[in-house]
Amino acid sequence: MANFHSQIASFLVEQGMIQKEELEKLFPPDQSTQELSFEERLISSGLISEEQYRGAVEEFLGIPFITIKDLPQEPVLINHLSLEFMKESKFIPIRLTENELAVAMSNPLDFYTIDAIRVATGYEVRVFYAREEGILWAIEQYYGSGTTSMEKIIEDMEHVPEYHAENEEDVDHLRDMASEGPVIRLVNLIITRAIELRASDIHFEPFENQFRVRYRIDGVLHDVESPPKRLQSAIISRVKIMAKLNIAERRLPQDGRIILRVKGKEIDFRVSTIPTIYGESLVLRILDKSSIVLDVERLGFSEDTLRGFKELIQRPHGIILVTGPTGSGKTTTLYCALEKINSPEKKIITVEDPVEYQLDGVNQIQVKPSIGLTFANALRSIVRQDPDVILIGEIRDAETADIAIHSALTGHLVLSTLHTNDAPSAVTRLVDMGMEDFLLSSTIIGILAQRLVRVACPSCREPYSPDQAILRELTGDEKGDQNLNLFEVKGCERCSHTGYWGRTGIFEFLKVSDAIQKLILEKKDSSVIREEARKHGMRTLREDGWVKVKQGVTTASEVIRVTQEETLG
Secondary structure: OOHHHHHHHHHHHHOOOOOHHHHHHHOOOOOOOOOOOHHHHHHHOOOOOHHHHHHHHHHHHOOOEEOHHHOOOOOOEOOOOOHHHHHHHOEEEEEEOOOEEEEEEOOOOOHHHHHHHHHHHOOEEEEEEEOHHHHHHHHHHHHOOOOOOHHHHHHOOOOOOOOOHHHOOOHHHHHHHHOOHHHHHHHHHHHHHHHHOOEEEEEEEEOOOOEEEEEEEOOEEEEOOOOOHHHHHHHHHHHHHHOOOOOOOOOOOEEEEEEEEEOOEEEEEEEEEEEEOOEEEEEEEEEEHHHOOOOHHHOOOOHHHHHHHHHHHOOOOEEEEEEOOOOOOHHHHHHHHHHHHOOOOOOEEEEEOOOOOOOOOOEEEEOEHHHOEOHHHHHHHHHHHOOOEEEEOOOOOHHHHHHHHHHHHOOOEEEEEEOOOOOOHHHHHHHHOOOOHHHHHHHEEEEEEEEEEEEEOOOOEEEEOOOHHHHHHHHOOOOOOOOOOEEEEOOOOOOOOOOEEEEEEEEEEEEOOHHHHHHHHOOOOHHHHHHHHHHOOOOOHHHHHHHHHHOOOOOHHHHHHHOHHHHHO
8 A cells, every 4th residue: 555545544443443454454465556546445345435434534634535526527727737747646636716726636645746736837736635536537537648639639539429410409419429528628629729829719610521610819710720520519519518508409599608717817708609501600709807908008009199099088078989890909998998097086887798808996787688788778777877987888779879979968978889990980870870960079079990900920020122002102102212121920939820929909090179070060971071180180090000010010911901991992
C-alpha cells in the first residue's frame, strides 16, 4: 500500500472500524500490484461501506470527500496542467475562483504535487479528496487520452453512430451521443481554440455534405478544422445541453446562455440556433468581460473627435445617436460614454436587447417582447423613475423614437443607436419614421457614425507602395505623395496568419450646429447636411480611415473593405 493509504488503513484500525488481521488478508505484503485501487478493494470486500469510509477519511484528513457526482459537469480548462501530470499525480481541477483553484486528489497529503500545481498555475490550491478511480474516469471523460488534436479525438469517435433526422424524437439517443467523452472533448477543443484565437463568435454550419466550423476573428470569418458531417447532431446536441436548450426541438429557433471558466476567466456564451434544410445552424457569441476595457480614450478617436464627443456627453439634455451596421461597435461606444459620465450624482437607466455587459451603478433593463416588455413600454416607465441619462439600445420604430425625443425635450440626456450608413442619414431616417423636423432640430445634439477596422499586426506589417488611385485618394493630390510610409500585412504566428491583431474605430462625427439645425428644419436631404458638416471640419468615415492608414495603424485595403458604401454611393 502507498504511504497515504497505509495511514488511512491504520486510522480505520485505530477507530475499530476494521480488524488488523482482515486488512492483512486483503492487502498481503507480498502482493505489490493490484488490479483494483485501495478504495475499490476495501469497499468491494464488504469490510466497510462507502459511507463509513467517506466519514472516516473526512475525519482523518479534515477535508471534504467528494464523489463522481460532485465533480463539475464541465471541465475546468487551465494552462500549464498537462494531462500526463494529472494522470500521474491523480488529481483533477474542479473549480476556479478569482485566486483559488480547487482540486480533487486521491492523495491529499501529496504536498509535492500541491506545490507544483500552485507554482504552475499561480493560484492558491484548495484540496478535496476523491477516490482514485473517480478521478481517472473524470480525467479521461473531460480531457481525453493525452492528445488535443481534433484528428486524434475523432479517432476515438468511430463508434459514435451517425444521427438521422427521422429519429429526431429519440431524445435519449441524442442525449447519449452528446454525453460521450470524445464529443465533450471535441466541443471543449473547439471552444478553447476559439478563445485562444481571440474569436468573438463560433459558427457551426450544416451543409449537404459538410459540417463547417468557422471563427469570427476581428470581425472577419475564418474557416477552421471542422469535424466530419456524421458528428453534426452529437456536437449540436452537446452545445444545446450546455446551454440548457431543448435538444428534441430541432424545428424552431432557440436562444440560450452558457457560462464557463476557461483558462482562469469567466466567459459568457450566448447561444443561438436556427433550423436549416440540412440541420440546425448554431452560433456561439463569446462575451469575455475581462477583455473589455470601457475607456472612451481607447476607442480610436482622433483628438478633435474625442474632444467634441466628450463635450456632448456632458450636456444635461439632448439626443446623441451612434450609427452603423451590426457589429460596428456602437454598443461598446455607448457603454464607454456611460462609464465616462457615471457618477453618484446621476441616475442612469438603460433599456437593451440584450444586456451585453453589466455596468456598476447603472440600472439596466433587458427587454422581453414575449411578455410585453418592449423598448417603448419600458421607456414609458423609465421616465417616471427620475433618470438623468437614458440609454436606448436601438431606435427601431416610430414609437421608440417619439419617446426618445420627448425624453430629451423634458430634460434628459438620451443615448441610442440607429442603423444607418453614415451620420447625416440618421436625420432622414428619423424623418422617414414620421418624426417632426422641428423636434429633431431642437433635440439631436450629435451623431456619430462608426466602423471597426482591423489593426495591422506590428510583427508582420511591412512597407509597400500603393497604386496611384489609392495615393490620390489618400493625399487629395492628382500626383499623389510618393513619400508616404504605408504598410501592408502578410501574416505570422502571432496573429494566427491573419495579418491583423485587434480592431480600432474609424468615426464620422456630426455635431449639430445652428447651420445644421436650419438645414434639418428646411427638410434638406442627407447629402446637403453632409456637405455643410464637412465645411465645419467633419471627416467622413473613409477620410478618418485614411488618417489611420497614414499613421500605420491599419491598411488601405482594410479601410476600403469597411467603407465600400462610400465608393458605391
